[in-house]
Amino acid sequence: MTTITNTPETLRAAMVDQIKAAGHATTPAVEQALRTVPRHAFVPEATLEDAYADIAVITKRATDGSALSCASVPTIVAMMLDQLQVQPGHRILEIGAGTGYNAALLTHLTGPTGKVTTVDIDPEVTDGARRALDATGNQQVHVITRDGALAAPENAPYDRIIFTVGAWDLPPALWEQLALNGRLVVPLRWRGQTRSVAFNRSDDALVSDSMQLCGFVPMIGQEGERTGTIDPNGLVSLYWDADQTIDPSQLTGVLDQPKETVWSDVLVGPQEPFDGIWLRLTAQDNRVCRLATDHAAIDTDLCTPAIPSRSPALVEDASLAYLAIRKIAAGRHELGAVGHGPHGKDLARRLCDEIEVWNQDREAQPLVRASCARPAGENGQDLNVQLIEKTESRLLARMP
Known part of the structure; x- marks a missing residue:
């Protein structure tokens, strides 16, 4: 043998x-x-x-x-x-x-x-x-x-x-x-x-x-990302950048408020990535951040994001919306958004608008320009450009 x-x-x-x-x-x-x-x-x-x-x-x-x-x-x-x-x-x-x-x-x-x-x-x-x-x-x-x-x-x-x-x-x-x-x-x-x-x-x-x-072990000494929980049991967390005006204390209990769910009619298969939605949002909306959910929150229907460990969310004052997904048929899922709070439905609609635009060209990526100092003549006020302020650098992101 x-x-x-x-x-x-x-x-x-x-x-x-x-x-x-x-x-x-x-x-x-x-x-x-x-x-x-x-x-x-x-x-x-x-x-x-x-x-x-x-x-x-x-x-x-x-x-x-x-x-x-x-x-x-x-x-x-x-x-x-x-x-x-x-x-x-x-x-x-x-x-x-x-x-x-x-x-x-x-x-x-x-x-x-x-x-x-x-x-x-x-x-x-x-x-x-x-x-x-x-x-x-x-x-x-x-x-x-x-x-x-x-x-x-x-x-x-x-x-x-x-x-x-x-x-x-x-x-x-x-x-x-x-x-x-x-x-x-x-x-x-x-x-x-x-x-x-x-x-x-x-x-x-x-x-x-x-x-x-991708995902990597983080570099030591860079502390620009903030995090905080938004429910009493600490099951749902947000991650955002230092230049964003997100206050998790304003969102405490927001998930107990009624859900406003909006579906986009955009379908994906089991092997079709949809992370490009999040990438597009970073060049379109300064309210986008990451939401992470413990499985206990999903089991109780408290928070049901598309991907429990990392889904994009939009936050405005005491309201938020996050990316969601539901099964439509064998091998087909529909993308949408769930909102909570006074502006939750508007934020959910905003997310769905971006899903629909992404669906028209799923491969499109933003152009990011990084510099040590704010580029002359560009102050981030252009609605088509997002200025992302870091500690030692600045990013200007726009869709082509």
């Missing part, structure tokens, strides 16, 4: 085939890097199967169990490398060393004439990355223990900068160290959602040309 074992090579090949089937690793260079670099060598405590599964491998946790560092989901890694558009000879900075796996992929992409620098605030993480990189023949990667917000001026300027941690803000060091016409890829959080955004450097601004849904 012949026993067939899953070797690292066969598992890695299957992983890349799955990534390709998902629509990522779109260039021969990225595909070859993924087929070459041994991911299992960077997560030695994981089984071979887990090392090559399409999952994040957690390598360090906080005392409360939350992830502090990990090897990211392979499809997300490939997606972001596609966005980064690395060329041989590039100088690259990575913020968030993780296991060192992504730095090894970047080294393969830049070739012998390139240079990769990776930075992380946690010495335990950088020590682990250094060991794995050395063990896999990537001694040329420069590993630095430092607050990622400071980046690495000693090896600047960079043709490419990539964040492998979630960022709420864009630190000034990016403008100082990213070369003109350089490219930045960052999992950026605004209005409660996170997107891997690819920016091109143009003079004093960064202009987006690609956005993909």
Whole structure:
């Protein structure tokens, strides 16, 4: 009898085939890097199967169990490398060393004439990355223990900068160290959602040309997102940005008020994403935020959002509305909104209006322009532009 074992090579090949089937690793260079670099060598405590599964491998946790560092989901890694558009000879900075796996992929992409620098605030993480990189023949990667917000001026300027941690803000060091016409890829959080955004450097601004849904361990030291519960039992929470005038105390008990439900006639199938509605809203309405609900609130019909852990909501004073979904037929669901409070129905209608516009072009994405200072002549008062104020940067978002 012949026993067939899953070797690292066969598992890695299957992983890349799955990534390709998902629509990522779109260039021969990225595909070859993924087929070459041994991911299992960077997560030695994981089984071979887990090392090559399409999952994040957690390598360090906080005392409360939350992830502090990990090897990211392979499809997300490939997606972001596609966005980064690395060329041989590039100088690259990575913020968030993780296991060192992504730095090894970047080294393969830049070739012998390139240079990769990776930075992380946690010495335990950088020590682990250094060991794995050395063990896999990537001694040329420069590993630095430092607050990622400071980046690495000693090896600047960079043709490419990539964040492998979630960022709420864009630190000034990016403008100082990213070369003109350089490219930045960052999992950026605004209005409660996170997107891997690819920016091109143009003079004093960064202009987006690609956005993909993602989730990452948050960067330490960026505290711009606020959160609060809106029911006595703490089952329903809101997440909003510091520049928004949302006061959860005004919403206490709002979910006990009558529901105002509005349906859009827009249908989606089980595999059809609808996160683009939220993305559009961030460029159209400064009242949008994230709503998260415990399953106990759903079981009692207190709050029934489309996705319990993360659904867009609109908040105005003591009223709110959130995205909802209902089954219409086998494999078909209708999108709508549920409102509560004095303006709840109006907010629900507003959400449904955006659902209907999204349905006309589901692939449309906003253009985001990021800068260190408010751009001259643009004050965010244009109804077609949303100004999102961060601590050290500003975003202007508009639909094309």
